[in-house]
Amino acid sequence: MVTKNQISNLRLLVISEREPHTVIAQFPTPTQCQLFLGNSNPPLLLPIHTNSPCGELLMCLPSTSGISMKSGAVLKILLCLAVLAAITASVWCDAQELPNIIIVYADDLGYGDLSIYNPHAAYQTPRLDRMAAEGIRFLDAHSPSTICSPSRYGLYSGNLLCRTGRRSTAFEGPGGPSYLAPGQLTLAEMLKKQGYRTGVFGKWHVGLTWYDNAGNRLGGGFESSLQIDYEKSTPLEDGPNNRGFDESFVTPNCPTTDPLYVYIENGMVPVPASQRHRRDRLPNPGGKWRWDNDDGWMAPDYHFVDADLLFYEKTIQFIKGHRSHYPDRPFFAVFSTQISHAPVLPADEFRGTTDAGPRGDFVRELDTLTGWLLDAIRELGIDDNTLVIFNSDNGPETVHTDWMRRDHKHDAAGGFRGMKRDGWEGGHRVPFIARWPKRIPAGRASHQLANTTDIFATLASIVGYELPDDVAVDSYDLLPVMAGIQKESTPIRPYMLTQSFRGEFQLRQGVWKYLDHKGSGGNDYERGVLKVYALPEAVPSAAGQLYNLEDDPGETTNLYFSEAKRREQMQTNLKKLIQKDGRTAPTGRKPIRINNLPPVSSR
Numbered sequence: 001m002v003t004k005n006q007i008s009n010l011r012l013l014v015i016s017e018r019e020p021h022t023v024i025a026q027f028p029t030p031t032q033c034q035l036f037l038g039n040s041n042p043p044l045l046l047p048i049h050t051n052s053p054c055g056e057l058l059m060c061l062p063s064t065s066g067i068s069m070k071s072g073a074v075l076k077i078l079l080c081l082a083v084l085a086a087i088t089a090s091v092w093c094d095a096q097e098l099p100n101i102i103i104v105y106a107d108d109l110g111y112g113d114l115s116i117y118n119p120h121a122a123y124q125t126p127r128l129d130r131m132a133a134e135g136i137r138f139l140d141a142h143s144p145s146t147i148c149s150p151s152r153y154g155l156y157s158g159n160l161l162c163r164t165g166r167r168s169t170a171f172e173g174p175g176g177p178s179y180l181a182p183g184q185l186t187l188a189e190m191l192k193k194q195g196y197r198t199g200v201f202g203k204w205h206v207g208l209t210w211y212d213n214a215g216n217r218l219g220g221g222f223e224s225s226l227q228i229d230y231e232k233s234t235p236l237e238d239g240p241n242n243r244g245f246d247e248s249f250v251t252p253n254c255p256t257t258d259p260l261y262v263y264i265e266n267g268m269v270p271v272p273a274s275q276r277h278r279r280d281r282l283p284n285p286g287g288k289w290r291w292d293n294d295d296g297w298m299a300p301d302y303h304f305v306d307a308d309l310l311f312y313e314k315t316i317q318f319i320k321g322h323r324s325h326y327p328d329r330p331f332f333a334v335f336s337t338q339i340s341h342a343p344v345l346p347a348d349e350f351r352g353t354t355d356a357g358p359r360g361d362f363v364r365e366l367d368t369l370t371g372w373l374l375d376a377i378r379e380l381g382i383d384d385n386t387l388v389i390f391n392s393d394n395g396p397e398t399v400h401t402d403w404m405r406r407d408h409k410h411d412a413a414g415g416f417r418g419m420k421r422d423g424w425e426g427g428h429r430v431p432f433i434a435r436w437p438k439r440i441p442a443g444r445a446s447h448q449l450a451n452t453t454d455i456f457a458t459l460a461s462i463v464g465y466e467l468p469d470d471v472a473v474d475s476y477d478l479l480p481v482m483a484g485i486q487k488e489s490t491p492i493r494p495y496m497l498t499q500s501f502r503g504e505f506q507l508r509q510g511v512w513k514y515l516d517h518k519g520s521g522g523n524d525y526e527r528g529v530l531k532v533y534a535l536p537e538a539v540p541s542a543a544g545q546l547y548n549l550e551d552d553p554g555e556t557t558n559l560y561f562s563e564a565k566r567r568e569q570m571q572t573n574l575k576k577l578i579q580k581d582g583r584t585a586p587t588g589r590k591p592i593r594i595n596n597l598p599p600v601s602s603r
């Protein structure tokens, strides 16, 4: 597809019977096409008429152009240009109609962490609740993995981690290289092809390549953070700006957990990590909630407590800057917050805003920042045609879940078994909200099976990008559900695959869930705070687990043997889905395109 940028100066080669002609076409405005037919002819200005919006198109050929209409070559040229102009005008028109897109990506935020998902939550999340009421929320949505890095790979690639052939890990220190391979089409790259300007702000955590002064690639870990040669490592070869983002301000890993505490701005590190960070120097208003901040090396200007305020500011700067400088182009922004990953460090102004301790305040901070974003797009006059998606990368952290249950009677896992790292629902069932006043009818909750990987095909469908079969192989188009043009009773997904911390698989088919492993797939329930949540193994001899989530949402009754036939069918299916060159999404996906969607106001 030709984008608006690419068409500003197009060179065409037209073969005629006598000689090849080179024609340059310029598009000074959406309704004009200026043709340069070689030195011997004056430029020809052709008006392009469209019936608004994006309907019939007519290109007028002026009779006074001075070009002989009897010339076969010129006719061919004009024919080519008419086709080109049709494409062009359609892209111009689409570009005006395409929504801005914002993803608010939360971290370790469980299904029970928003009050709209959990009527018994120990605190309220009024802005996110309102956002959900003004759009659609998915009740059976899942992260691709139960830890950060593989889930983020799923967001940006539309693939499960198993497609990389690499092991499941959460990168730390100078850990990498990126799970996003060179040349792989990313979500941001795809949107750029459709005319978007793209930006990501906050936690990156998909892996990065760093070198020491001998030019050797560094591995993860505390020690190697200090061996980074910034001259050799930057601009980062696999940073966001080489993975489809025009602008970025990110941290390599978890912003306040992992030992490489630096900011990366457009692939560069303005201030290297030169100062020792000790966890006992971290402000500790929340006592035990400071847990999981690692010693390491930091840039002297690094923020621990105000990290999300900074990421929010960068996101807003990008959006406002975009509106000032590129008002006729849509934008795509990812606000990648660290809330509510450990350590729990709400900014000062949010301390005490709930009765649910530091973690309640932390989630309230995220709620407020999302609200401010929504306010900002309203003030910019782009509220109606901006799609805002809220999602989380995995379930709640173990000790957080335990402390919230004990201290505040709050279940961050929303009543499900398991938490971050586990293959049980608490590990990967997460909030997923989409709001877009112009196209998504308000006030709906959907039971459709959905995954973060689906964001890729959904956005491709909206912007009219036809996905090649080898791209986003685990991504389904959720647009029919979001737009309310598909019945709730007709499933989008016949099945869905997720991976736990250890990379083990869980397969959903309707109400059935098969876990291709014994136990949690992640945490050790024999030790520490998790001991109280250990359930006796009902079928100790079973190599895996089969549950009927409709009858047994808590995944307590293993039907591995009693439903052997179903289990064998799911095992066979799993083998097929995860084989080399396997996929879970269909081939031949066609985008719906927004012009084919009825606006909400017309229904």
Ligand SMILES: [Ca+2]
Pocket (backbone or CB within 6 Å): 107, 108, 147, 148, 341, 393, 394
């Ligand atoms: Ca996470």
